Amino acid sequence: MPARRTLASAAIGSALVGLLLAGCSVSGDEAVPAPTRQTSVDGAGRTSGTSPAPTGEQAQTPQVLPVGAVAAETDVVSADGGTRMHVRVVANRQGTFDAELSGYRTTTDEWLRLEFRRSDADGGGDSSGYVAGVARWDPATSAPASVGLSEAGPTPDYLHSVALVPSSDDGDAGLTGDVPVLAVAPLRWTIPDPYPALRVVVGEARPGAHGWVHDRDGVPVSYQVATDDAQATVADRLGLTVAQLRWLNPTLPTDAGAQLITDTDLNLDPDER
Incomplete structure (x- = not known):
């Protein structure tokens, strides 16, 4: 951006004569393609070459695993084997986790979306539809190299599966009804239980807790x-x-x-x- 300087001079024994302003400007298989890779995206699907600056809350998050430690790892493969991706979740410096994506191959020309789900790989368990670490990509540019899971917090082991589903170039607005899953795999975590002795002891109902x-x-x-x-x-x-x-x-x-x-x-x- 241009830099600007101001020089003020005053006449001796008199009132201010004027101001002088000076400025300056600065100006695999051959049948299965291996697309080029992107850098990374955050959990909202934004492409980024560098990690976003941590917020105060993220910076204070307790580190449950050493930086770089692998918390979960799996292969997401379609039933016909035409689409596959290796997913490895590692601890980052903010006390949360990032998913490293590698080995991506596909025979489909559709936009795809990666999402980490609370539901099990077979569709059972949680029915809220909650997802985290969502990334979308154009088949012409391939999948990102990583996706952030900071939104899932310091203990994301409540995410039970990771899935690849068809997407669209308009943010899925063009998709209607239930979108079939192209590939899904369970996630098995190595995050330690922070409350191994947790036990619920129910007390009397009271104002603010009479459920x-x-x-x-x-x-x-x-x-x-x-x-x-x-x-x-x-x-x-x-x-x-x-x-x-x-x-x-x-x-x-x-x-x-x-x-x-x-x-x-x-x-x-x-x-x-």
Whole structure:
């Protein structure tokens, strides 16, 4: 950008004569193509040659694995073997994770989308439709080299599968109905359990925590949010910290004021995370 300097001179024993302004300007298989690679994208699908500057919250995130440690690794392969990608999730310097993508090959000329899902590879488990680490690409430019998973937090092991699905060049607006999955694979994580001794102990209902606890064979498994329930009060009633409640419910829906939404079912079972 142009640089600008200002020089002021004053006449001796008199009033200011003027200002002088000076400026300056600065001006594999042959039947299976191997497209060129991109650099990387973040979880929102934006292409980037460098990692975005960490926010204050990211910078303070506890490091659950050493930088560069592999947290999960899998191959995503279509049923006919025509499309494949190797996915390796590694710890980054911000206390979250990035997915490194390699070995991408495809015989399709469609736009594709990569997404990490809460649901299992067979479609079971979580039914919320939550996804993270989404990346889209034009078949002419191939897949990115990596995608950020910072939105999934410091313990993304609640993401149970990674999938490749058909996309479109207009941000999927042209796709209608259920889009079939081209390839999907389960994710098996090596992230340590931060709360190995976690146990829910249900206390009495109280203002800010007067919802309903549901159990299985006497063990609390879910909590149904009542009107005006608050996260801190609900956690206290259940013998948990807010951090533990959020860990059990990593995609916990809240309203604009971070208030719990009435009739939401909160998970209380670590095995169902």
